[in-house]
Amino acid sequence: MKLKTLVLSPQSRLDEVCSEACRARINDYFEPVWNETGRDYTQEELSERMAEAEVIISSWGSPSLTDEMLQKAVKLRAIGHAAGTVKNLVPKQIFAQGVKVYSAAPRIALSVGEYCLAALLTSLRYLPEFDSAMREGKWKIAGLKGRELTGSTVGIISASSTARAFIKLLAPFQVDVLIYDPYLSEEAAARLNAKRATLEEVMSCPIISVHAPKLPATERMLTRELLALIPDGAVFINSSRGPVVDAQAFMEELQSGRFFAALDVFDKEPLAVDHPIRTLPNVLLSPHIAGASVQGHLALMEEVVEDIIRGLREEKTMYEVNEKMWEVMA
Amino acid sequence: MKLKTLVLSPQSRLDEVCSEACRARINDYFEPVWNETGRDYTQEELSERMAEAEVIISSWGSPSLTDEMLQKAVKLRAIGHAAGTVKNLVPKQIFAQGVKVYSAAPRIALSVGEYCLAALLTSLRYLPEFDSAMREGKWKIAGLKGRELTGSTVGIISASSTARAFIKLLAPFQVDVLIYDPYLSEEAAARLNAKRATLEEVMSCPIISVHAPKLPATERMLTRELLALIPDGAVFINSSRGPVVDAQAFMEELQSGRFFAALDVFDKEPLAVDHPIRTLPNVLLSPHIAGASVQGHLALMEEVVEDIIRGLREEKTMYEVNEKMWEVMA
Structure with missing residues (x-):
């Protein structure tokens, strides 16, 4: 039957x-x-x-x-x-x-993992800046030289399925992975080839990727004080949920231009048409599509x-x- | 002494x-x-x-x-x-x-490998298009959905050190790698987790990456007939040398808009200020910087x-x- x-x-x-x-x-x-x-x-x-x-x-x-x-x-x-x-x-x-x-959901996470690596490598190598300059008729840009991922340190916030998908793709780059997740044991972190770390340690990494779900406990968990720890020249990626971040403090940090952010999610979605973040040079923006791919959906x-x-x-x-x-x- | x-x-x-x-x-x-x-x-x-x-x-x-x-x-x-x-x-x-x-040179190849993966993932996911649309005040783009790399087929032209560096980074994506290189044995290809293929087979892949050196034997090796084999929707990456490609035929193919190209090298460099390729929507352009990175140079x-x-x-x-x-x- x-x-x-x-x-x-x-x-x-x-x-x-x-x-x-x-x-x-x-x-x-x-x-x-x-x-x-x-x-x-x-x-x-x-x-x-x-x-x-x-x-x-x-x-x-x-x-x-x-x-x-x-x-x-x-x-x-x-x-x-x-x-x-x-x-x-x-x-x-x-x-x-x-x-x-x-x-x-775990299948969607695979697409998010690919988005994170795409956004990270693109940001490290300044590909959007180079492309824009080329379209303006320029050639080399004095003083602008991309960075390698290999050998760097990646800070991960929350060991969710999207974080795990991202970490798997990092394997050939021989990076150190630090994870903040209050529910992750040392042993579970080791199985991901990662180390447990405090939120402060993760926010001090040259590469930071946010994977925390939107829950009462995670709302505004990235406070002004924590955002101030992001190193100059860092790449900060958010593919999880906008409200995890203190929106006002984050906008102020971004406007200083001292680090780069790849942002797929925002405090309010759809993002307001005239939101000032849309004009910043040090961001790579996308409309909550990290989990959306032809093959992933199919x-x-x-x-x-x-x-x-x-x-x-x-x-x-x-x-x-x-x-x-x-x-x-x- | x-x-x-x-x-x-x-x-x-x-x-x-x-x-x-x-x-x-x-x-x-x-x-x-x-x-x-x-x-x-x-x-x-x-x-x-x-x-x-x-x-x-x-x-x-x-x-x-x-x-x-x-x-x-x-x-x-x-x-x-x-x-x-x-x-x-x-x-x-x-x-x-x-x-x-x-x-x-082999150390420079590591930076080129990272560029190739950056350009590929970015192109597959339409990150430049989404970023541009966001800057124009838009949100989702009807009908535009990125593609995953996992499980795809990657065609490589020439098993040079840059190709090898790129292939290493592809390991977690479980892709099939086809290589055209007249000097590569079956055994050497197998050690790269790749298969030997004809130039026609490589040019028919949904992802194609050019790593051929500029030599008399490689000049214009990608003829009009071979360029016509590139599938619709493909991503074509050139991080080696522009003159490997028939420039006129390539420009015509790009103008049709039927595939996407990430181009770090050009037929004549620096690229002419008014070159029409600078205005195409289906290209990601950079000024011969694939091998240039802070860590790589240092x-x-x-x-x-x-x-x-x-x-x-x-x-x-x-x-x-x-x-x-x-x-x-x-």
């Missing part, structure tokens, strides 16, 4: 997050109910389908599950989210009900579908989210 | 290519004659000093050695060039005379000095150039 499986995403979203092979796999392994409405379901439409659902596959735009829906979901065994956080997708009650929850549904299948077979899973993880999830 | 050692570079150049530790090492191990003129020696000034020289240390700007100078250089045992190619620094006759020749003299010392002690050397290498050197 194949499991009745609600695929919540309409065709347009499936084109982004579900390969042809994955559609075939879903048709083969499950008894899917594809969303043929041409748009996301409303909460009412989803609620009406809960009684029959044994598996649910969701993605960006899918309606949130409520406690009321869960009461109807008497057959539900698993929900797999082909996207990031499930914090707002499922209520805490789902875990008590014994439904397995899966999130493809792999999302396949990753959770395969993990749901592993879970149903009682094999080891990769993407399961338990109640404890859900609680600290951004 | 310490060896009388001419250090040809004046103070201003030493500040770039010679660390304090390296100066101390030269003072300690050799009997140096530092260039106190505040500028590079003329050929006449160098010629006058050849009779006493047992070791010569040169860098960018140092005068070339001529056959006439070599006739006077009866005590000369080694010359170490704290820069790239020695093709124009020493005449072929130097090898017959038994003088050991060293070049720090290591150059140390690398050749230590290698000269290894050579004098008859230990295994890293940077020695023999006659055969000199002949194929750019």
